[in-house]
Each structure stands twice: as C-alpha cells, then as structure tokens.
Amino acid sequence: MKLLHLSAAMLSLAVSFDTVAATQPKPATDHTKQANNAVLEALPFSDKQDFENAKRGFIAKPDVVTIKDAKGNVVWDLEQYKTYISEEKSAPDTVNPSLWRNSQLVMQHGLFEVRENIYQIRSFDLSNITFIKGKTGWIVFDPLISPETAKAALDFINQQLGPRPVVAIVYSHSHIDHYGGATGLATADDVASGKVQVIAPEHFTEHAVSENVIAGNAMGRRAVYMYGALLPRNAKGGVNGGLGMTVSTGLAGLLVPSKEITKTGESVTVDGVEMVFQMTPGTEAPAEMNTWFPQFKALWMAENTTNTMHNILTLRGAQVRDALIWSSFLDETINLWGDKVEVKFQSHHWPLWESKNIVPYFKKQRDIYKFTHDQSVRLMNQGYTGEEISEMIKLPAELEQNWATRGYYGTLRHNSRAVYQRYMGWYDGNPANLNNLPPEQVAKKYMEYMGGEKAVIAKARDSFTKGEYRWVAEVMKHAVFANVNSTEAKELLADSLEQLGYQAESGPWRSVYLQGAYELRNGIPSAGGTQTATPDTIRAMTPEMLFDYLAVRLDPAKAEGKNIDINIDFTDLKQNFTLTVENAVLHHSKNQVKDPDVALVMSMKTMNRIQLKEMSFDDAIKNGDIKMAGDKALFSSFLAMLDDYNFWFNVVMP
Incomplete structure (x- = not known):
C-alpha cells in the first residue's frame, strides 16, 4: 500500500506518443512572414550592446556541451540548438526575430569572468551557475536544476582555473532551477558536518517543497507546454525558453539550508567573502534575496532583474506575484547600492557594468512592473475586464524600445491579466459568466448554433487564409471540444496555433502554442523525465x-x-x-x-x-x-x- 504518490513534472526530451504524427509542422504563412518582418522594422536591432555584454569576460567553453547521467542518459544537450541557431544566421520565417535575437544571446555559453573573483558558467542549464572565489574554495550561487549539470560546471571551472573545493552554496530563491543541482556539488553529510554551508532566504524550504507538491501534478503538466522541452529542436520547434534555452532533465536534489537569512542588511562572511543580503519576498518568488558584495562592488540580483520582462503569473501556474511590491523592492535596491555598484549579475542572462548603465537599467526594470500594475488597475477601475485590459494596455516608447523589458518570458498581455486576477479573481462581473457552461458543453452548443461542424470549419478556413489565427483558434477549440475525433478540426486548430507560435516573441508563448499543435497532431505523450517531487524534496517534507x-x-x-x-x-x-x-x-x-x-x-x-x-x-x-x-x-x-x-x-x- 502507498500513502503518497507524488507526480513528476515530466520535461524530458525522450518521449513516446500514442499515435504517429498525422501532420508535420508547416511553414510560415505570408501573414506570419509579414508579422515577423514588422518586428524587424519596429525594434532597434542595430543596437549590439547586449552582444558585447554577453561575450565580455569570456574565458573558455567546452567543445561539446552534452551532459549525461550515470546511466548514460542525456540530461542537457546544447549541441542540438547549435545546428540551427547561431549569431551569424538571420531569423527564419518561423521564428519571431526578437525571440531569435534572445536565443542568439543565450547561446553565448561557457565560462565567463564577471569581475575579479566572480565567475559564471552560462547555458549549462536553464539558469546560470555562479562561482565566487574565496580564500580557499568556491561559494556557489544557484546550482542549476540537475546535479549532473552542476557537477559538469564545477569540473569545468576547476579544469580552467585550478581545483578548489565548494565551501558554501547560496540559494537566491525557492525555484528548482536555483537549487536542484546542489547535490552534484556537496552531500548532506558535508552540510551536517559544517564542511559546506548552505545559505538561503527565510522560509526557503517550505516554499521549495510546497510548490512541487500541493499543485505539482497540474503545474508539471502545464510546464511541459511552457518550457517546450518535448518540442523538436529545429526552427519550427523549440527555440528558447526566454530565460534560457530549456530545462535539464536530471533528478533534481535538495540540500536543506544550514542558515537562513531573515532581514535586509544581514551580513555573512564565508571564506573571506562578505555578503550583505536584501530580502525580497513576494517578488519573483515567495522566498528570494539579492546579495551585495562590498569587496567587489558587485550586486547579485537573483531573478528580480533579468534581461526580459518577467512573469507576474507563470503560464505553468503559480500564485500571482505582487507587481507593486516587486517594483518597490527594486526601488530599494537602487537606494541601497545604486551609487556604489560597478557590476550587476543574476541567475539568467548576462551581466551589466558601470553604475551609469546599471541604475537606468534598474529603473526600467522597476517601472515595467509598476507600469503593468498601475495601468492594469487604472483600467480595472474603469470597469474593464482582464481580457479587455490585455488588449488595451500599451507600453510607453521608453519601455517598448528597451531590449531588457521585452516580453521574452513574461508578457504585458498575460501579466496585465495577472494583476486583474490578483485583485478581482476569476469572475469578471458579468452575470452571464457567473455560472457559465464548461468547455465541452458550451462547444457542442456553439457548433449547433453556428451551423454544424462542416459549416464552421469552412468559415474558419476562410478566416485562416486572411491571417486571423487568434479567431480561428477560438472557433476551432469549440470544434475540437465538441468532436475530439474530428481530424479536420484538430488539424485546423493545430495550424492556427502553429502560426501564433511562429509569431510569438515570448519563449513560453511559442512553446505553449507549438506544444498544443504538437499534441493535436501526435496525441498525448505518455512518458518523460525530470521530476520536481524528487526523493530529496520528499525527505524535506x-x-x-x-x-x-x-x-x-x-x-x-x-x-x-x-x-x-x-x-x-x-x-x-x-x-x-x-x-x-x-x-x-x-x-x-x-x-x-x-x-x-x-x-x-x-x-x-x-x-x-x-x-x-x-x-x-x-x-x-x-x-x-x-x-x-x-x-x-x-x-x-x-x-x-x-x-x-x-x-x-x-x-x-x-
């Protein structure tokens, strides 16, 4: 008998399907080509500063980045992206040029010096792993998802810079891509003996465990859509996850912290390195903290600022984040260290140097969340619903034309809905939506009222030729829910989702659309790899x-x-x-x-x-x-x- 069964968030590249693919991915339509060409005209692609920053401090990279577990299973493979993504190649018709640019930047991988004594290894996983050089060993920040990728990173930096032991691990926050690889660097016995310190923000373990358990099954299934880990690796499939390429698929571990940070200004010195912490709970994660290094005038921003607009509500599902408090903590960051900082770096993307560049960057990061909050609430108080707000809200030019606030991960559309949800909940106030019919029941009624499946599909095909892909998806979802055996309806819905994916600037939006098309054509996957509710997570409950x-x-x-x-x-x-x-x-x-x-x-x-x-x-x-x-x-x-x-x-x- 079993008391508990914890479902895995299966994000493996290895997958089996119940049916053979009915239809292969299709090319971009003329409407999609026009939409993507418009992006090239609208944004400042001539600005190459991000490419200079992403390459700055480069030391070395392995010839091949394919990382395997003890059984020989591949848990991370950057090589599959190299076959079609490079800095020299222009965006294919099937990829939004802005997302392609982000992918080119994230593909700048290997070992980098952020500044003296601070190093990062990038694109060994969804997140970066950071090594701070102490008197005797490494202080490691955010050790990736998988023990295998974390160990590969440690081995590589030791190979390049000389062997040093890990003396401390710091978790910036409670998401699995920032702690899951810790067991590749140290053991629980190392922590218990004091050989390795594990430092985390207050309530870290509670949030790290609960997120992967209570709603873990539903979140994990939706994460398959969000991260595109099952999509084929080509220009019609997986391109980029917004924060990184995708997720690794090793068995994530968890070393329980030996020390929790409880207040802003708290200082800890490890191996001769002083760290001063800023607590930022309720921002990108319920338990999160930034870190200031006075000796190096360097500021670690966890995941509170990255080179993208982040999520107020993730597409995989989570509790809605507080955009207002997120903005206020970034304002506090500016006040604490804005006049001192010489380099800022974080757990995704590339660093930024010099206070004259960093403070304006922080202000735009602060204001993307404040703007989204304030303008969503303004329109909400005028009586508009979340759906209406998402269609109406527009960024000012100074945020719209700024690469670091583009929607590669979060988007203004779904973040504005999240703000509405935080204040107003699921009900939009319209009595017709108070007890509306569920999808299958309403779908059959819609199809009946619209003249039946054959007539609806004919009209939808006409709309497809006009490039009205959002509308076709809206209509065809009813056709599929009314008759799941209709191959014609599933194919047309897949075609519309596919074109929306090709046009998406957000990596998760692209993945969601293309995974939907993938499942409509191939059937539901039946197997995959990475677990979030891992043995270490279970033991920490x-x-x-x-x-x-x-x-x-x-x-x-x-x-x-x-x-x-x-x-x-x-x-x-x-x-x-x-x-x-x-x-x-x-x-x-x-x-x-x-x-x-x-x-x-x-x-x-x-x-x-x-x-x-x-x-x-x-x-x-x-x-x-x-x-x-x-x-x-x-x-x-x-x-x-x-x-x-x-x-x-x-x-x-x-």
Whole structure:
C-alpha cells in the first residue's frame, strides 16, 4: 500500500506518443512572414550592446556541451540548438526575430569572468551557475536544476582555473532551477558536518517543497507546454525558453539550508567573502534575496532583474506575484547600492557594468512592473475586464524600445491579466459568466448554433487564409471540444496555433502554442523525465506538508459519511498527530484523540521510504518498521479514498 504518490513534472526530451504524427509542422504563412518582418522594422536591432555584454569576460567553453547521467542518459544537450541557431544566421520565417535575437544571446555559453573573483558558467542549464572565489574554495550561487549539470560546471571551472573545493552554496530563491543541482556539488553529510554551508532566504524550504507538491501534478503538466522541452529542436520547434534555452532533465536534489537569512542588511562572511543580503519576498518568488558584495562592488540580483520582462503569473501556474511590491523592492535596491555598484549579475542572462548603465537599467526594470500594475488597475477601475485590459494596455516608447523589458518570458498581455486576477479573481462581473457552461458543453452548443461542424470549419478556413489565427483558434477549440475525433478540426486548430507560435516573441508563448499543435497532431505523450517531487524534496517534507497533500487527494465520493480517527506517532521526530476524516474532509492535528480507530507508530524515515516506493505499507508492518493497532480494514479503506493523479491529462483536447 502507498500513502503518497507524488507526480513528476515530466520535461524530458525522450518521449513516446500514442499515435504517429498525422501532420508535420508547416511553414510560415505570408501573414506570419509579414508579422515577423514588422518586428524587424519596429525594434532597434542595430543596437549590439547586449552582444558585447554577453561575450565580455569570456574565458573558455567546452567543445561539446552534452551532459549525461550515470546511466548514460542525456540530461542537457546544447549541441542540438547549435545546428540551427547561431549569431551569424538571420531569423527564419518561423521564428519571431526578437525571440531569435534572445536565443542568439543565450547561446553565448561557457565560462565567463564577471569581475575579479566572480565567475559564471552560462547555458549549462536553464539558469546560470555562479562561482565566487574565496580564500580557499568556491561559494556557489544557484546550482542549476540537475546535479549532473552542476557537477559538469564545477569540473569545468576547476579544469580552467585550478581545483578548489565548494565551501558554501547560496540559494537566491525557492525555484528548482536555483537549487536542484546542489547535490552534484556537496552531500548532506558535508552540510551536517559544517564542511559546506548552505545559505538561503527565510522560509526557503517550505516554499521549495510546497510548490512541487500541493499543485505539482497540474503545474508539471502545464510546464511541459511552457518550457517546450518535448518540442523538436529545429526552427519550427523549440527555440528558447526566454530565460534560457530549456530545462535539464536530471533528478533534481535538495540540500536543506544550514542558515537562513531573515532581514535586509544581514551580513555573512564565508571564506573571506562578505555578503550583505536584501530580502525580497513576494517578488519573483515567495522566498528570494539579492546579495551585495562590498569587496567587489558587485550586486547579485537573483531573478528580480533579468534581461526580459518577467512573469507576474507563470503560464505553468503559480500564485500571482505582487507587481507593486516587486517594483518597490527594486526601488530599494537602487537606494541601497545604486551609487556604489560597478557590476550587476543574476541567475539568467548576462551581466551589466558601470553604475551609469546599471541604475537606468534598474529603473526600467522597476517601472515595467509598476507600469503593468498601475495601468492594469487604472483600467480595472474603469470597469474593464482582464481580457479587455490585455488588449488595451500599451507600453510607453521608453519601455517598448528597451531590449531588457521585452516580453521574452513574461508578457504585458498575460501579466496585465495577472494583476486583474490578483485583485478581482476569476469572475469578471458579468452575470452571464457567473455560472457559465464548461468547455465541452458550451462547444457542442456553439457548433449547433453556428451551423454544424462542416459549416464552421469552412468559415474558419476562410478566416485562416486572411491571417486571423487568434479567431480561428477560438472557433476551432469549440470544434475540437465538441468532436475530439474530428481530424479536420484538430488539424485546423493545430495550424492556427502553429502560426501564433511562429509569431510569438515570448519563449513560453511559442512553446505553449507549438506544444498544443504538437499534441493535436501526435496525441498525448505518455512518458518523460525530470521530476520536481524528487526523493530529496520528499525527505524535506514536514508531516504537516505530507498531511496537507493527502487532504487534497481525498475523494469526497468515497469519504462521504465516513468518520475515521488515525493516530500517528513519529518516533524520530518525537511528534504525534491525529488524522481525522469527517464531512468528507481530512484534517490533521497535534492534539491526539484518546480512542482512535487506528494507531500507527513509525519513524518519518519509514514514511519517506513508503512514499519513495522503497517498501510497501504491508512490508513495513511485517518487518516491524510500523507498529499498528486498531482496525486495519478501516485504514485500508482510508487509503482507498486517496486519488492518484494522471500526469498526462488532456489540455488542448477534452
């Protein structure tokens, strides 16, 4: 029996499909070519300063960047992009030229000196890994997603600059691409012994674990769309993720922090390097911090400023971020160190040098979030809905023409909707939308009212020839949800999504559109690779986190009318809990009931082994790892109430 099944966010390049591709990707239409050519005319492509900055400080790069795990599986392969992306090549018709430019910049990879004693290895993963040279060893900032990519980076810098041990790891924030590779650099024993310090912002572990558990299944499935990790590597497929090329696919680890930073201005010195921290919770992540290096006049910006507009709400799903507080923390950054900073660098993209350049950059980063917030709220208070606001809001020229605030990752359209959502929620105020029909029901009615599938497809084809791809996608989604067996409807919907993807400036928007087209043509994937709820993540869960996750798996149809009390004593934690099923709801409490229906005594280590499927519940009882008293059949009925999630649920089809 299993108490917990944590679904993986599967983002592997290796994937199997239920059907052979019905239709291969198609070329750009004339309308798409015109739209992309208009981008070339609208933006300052003659400005090459970013290319100079992306190359500055270059030391070396491997001949080949293909990184494998211990079993020989490829977890990161930059080589597949080199076949079609280079600085010398112009944007293909099937790629937005602005996104192509971003890809050319991110492809500047290898080992770089940011300034004396500060180094970065870029494009060994979605994020950068940063090495600060101390008196005896390396202080590593944000060690990528996968242990394999982090170790490859450490090996490469040691090869180039001489071997040095890792003495500390600093997590800037609680997203997996900033901590998952830590176990490639050090072990839990290294941390426990004090050999390696692990420093993170307050509440880091809570947020790192909870994001990958409670809503991990749905977020992981949508992340397949957002990061384009299953798309073919060519000019009609995956090009760039906005922040980096894509995600690596190793088994992410987690070293629990040995020290948490709790306040702005807190200073820590490690191996002769002083670090002063600025707490920025609620910005790009719920737990995040910037770092000032007084000795080097260098400012690490975590992911609070990158060379793109970031997300107020990610397309994979998350809690809506606070654009207003994000802006205010960047204002605080300017006030703290704007007159002192000589270089700023961060966990994605390339650095910027000299205060005269950095402060204006910070102001535009600050103002992209403030503008999005203020103007979305202004229009909201005039009675416009999120959809209407996203169509109306326009950036001023000074932000529109600025490369570092272009929408390669976040976009003004979906960020403005996120601001609306933060204040107003899902309901737009129109009574017709208060209890509207779900997609499959409304689709069949729409098709009936519009004259049936054949007539609708004929009209949609006419709209497609006019380049009205957003409208075709709107109509054809109803055709597909009304009749998922209609190959003609799926093909036309895929065609429209594909052209929208070719025109998208945002890497995630391109990926979402093309993944939708991919699944319409190929069927739903059935296998993939990278897990977010990894063994280290599971072991970092508190009992409360575990019980909250069990609660969201409770099937009310099976629990209705049941009243069950289960006492659980964790011997190693010296903590006791009662789980109660009542009113089809699962509660947990540290106030144990006196006469439970079932009583379990075990270690949290045993619980984790069951979660990781290293042993079954029955085996744990047989070998004495669990002592059980009470009604075993009742406990079995409780386990049967818990849902297992299907990771590969339908997104673009019913």
